[in-house]
Amino acid sequence: MPRYSRRVLAALTAVAAIGALAACTSSAASTTSHSSAPKSAPAQPLTLYAAEGYDAVMAKAFTQKTGIPVKVDDDSTGPLLTKITAEKNNPQWSMLWVDGDTAFAALDKEGLLLPYQSSSASLNSLGTSLEPKDKSYSPTATTVMAALIYNAAKVTAVPKTYADLTGAAYKGKIGMNDPSQSGPTFPFIAGVMNQLGGEKNGVAAGESYFSKLKSNGLHIYPTNGDTLHALETGQIDYGLIQSSAATGETIKVKASANYKPEIVYLPQSTLLPSAIGIDKADNPVVAKEAKEFVDFALSPAGQAVMQTGDPSGDSLFWPIVSNVTALKQLPAFPTSYQTLDPYYWGPLEGQVNSWFDSTIK
Template sequence: MTTWNAWRTAAAVVAVAATASVAACGGGSATTQTAATKAGTVPLVVYSAQGYDSAVTKAFQAATGIPVKLDDDSTGPLLTKIAAERNNPQWGLLWVDGDTAFAALDKQGQLLDYASPTTLTSAGQALVPADHSYMPVSTTVVPALIYNAAKAPAAPATYQDLLGPVYKGLVGMNDPAQSGPTFPLVAGLMNQLGGQANGVSAGENYLRQLKANGLHVYPTNGDTLHALETGQISYGLIQSSAALGEVAKAHKNANFDPKIIYLPKSTLLPSAIGIDKGAPAAEQAEAKKFVEYVLSPAGQQVMQKGDPTGDSLYWPIVPGVSPLPGLPALPAGYQRIDPAYWGPLENQVNTFFDANIK
């Protein structure tokens, strides 16, 4: 049986051959050119963990006529899938939060360099890698500390505060092996405590202390928020968009009043897109069109409408695009971690977390 990857490669070859045939005949008729164009339209396979990805892929398909095959899942399973497909990749485009995953894929030679002509804001430009191996399209921050003001005994001002007895057994976070935003959260914490000069040891020691103080670990944002809602925890360290969405949709009462604070040096968490270097040329061309659509005013509008109490609560990095109403200013004093340094450490950090913190 022909594999999907073999089929899409064959489709691309047919498209190139058809285009060459038209060129050899002096351009051919309009009908022939249209047939060649249709022959070059292969499905764009999108692996994505974005809450608005279904809305965006449908809008892109309607706007361009390019068929899209969406595989929506959490970041961890998608990256596991990509690793398993290393010798026979089935994806054309990856769209997840956090650039550390892309830096690791780039080091493995799996990403196509693509420099978008779209101008970004200064914050956006700071997130573009020097080799253009992936493209940031928006940003959130990690962590936002969401807490139940109706039950929480105090509001922390620093990460060290969370190690105190008043917070014992009341703090929760996601599993970085499953939740895409959480490895950058952990890496950002390690970057503050040890930095590239001293590595992960200080961060590991902090996480051990947090675990000793009763840290709860849940799979993803939704699970951590459910624990907050049901009183299992009073504080959650999660992605800003998930925290803001919880505050926006919560039914506040005497027992539940979610509020958000940002501890010193939140880490920028870009939503980024990478293109499979091993995909056929026709699919790579479609993926580039997808990037430009996402960065266009039309694409940004779909993103902001697709998940209004979730991933749509991002800070735009495209000039002229405003964040959704009610979104606070981007936290001051944020940091951008070096994905080229922290990305390749993801497996090591996640292995440590699995063995010592979960």
């Protein structure tokens, strides 16, 4: 039996339904002169590919509000993007929601995203600055990459610049995430490369910097949680991770004589927006539902769910929606930060990650 995509099957089902309806209408026309009002199309399930700590509770809250079912495929960003690439000719996703707008810029350049701007959302100035010109995806919040979290119970040296991390005081003591697994990590690498002249002069200077870190004993772990575990167990003394994960660690952990996590932000920290993109191949019903999900995420009710769904993790973001206040556990927004051009760096992600895999890991 031929194997059809979910959209082709949906279309065939619709054609069959129309034919059956036409037959019934023709038969009924000889006995009655009135017809019933058309019914609205039934809700179709949304499939949300997501790497947010609050994605499941957001999906549940959205379904409760709208009646639209949402299937959540929760995974790290890297594997989700790999699935989207593998499914390019038969997409199984309706929406993607992850941290890092570089991934969305790359998908947009491939023509995979449906442009949409929520007319009901009110973004603050920071949020407006993070919107793409073509509205191909919707930013929903922001964190920073990287926060440098360190064990103040063991070390006294606190770096002031990224260059300091290549010095003898930090030899064998630094850990970071794997960009092929951890979505926030490529924007961090790109941010360092950007500071070293990446947009004008390419990535060579950035590659040289990370090679120096490797020579100084850099450790690589899959994701934020793994790097934090290495910090907690004394494998490393410094970790370069997402700000929300670092702040969550300081909230969860009771300081002791052996472990006291503290955070510093090095100039220039890179803004890391979370964002939602809609699959351009969605049928009109699913596309409409996906837009409703974006509207909900950017509404006061949706933002409240985001801020409570993962209280010691991804909920620790700085809001980009007007009249939404950051959680009190968050530090002041960093004064020294940069934003990346996602349309420059996004298409380079595969190249940079491949180089990192083969050279630094």
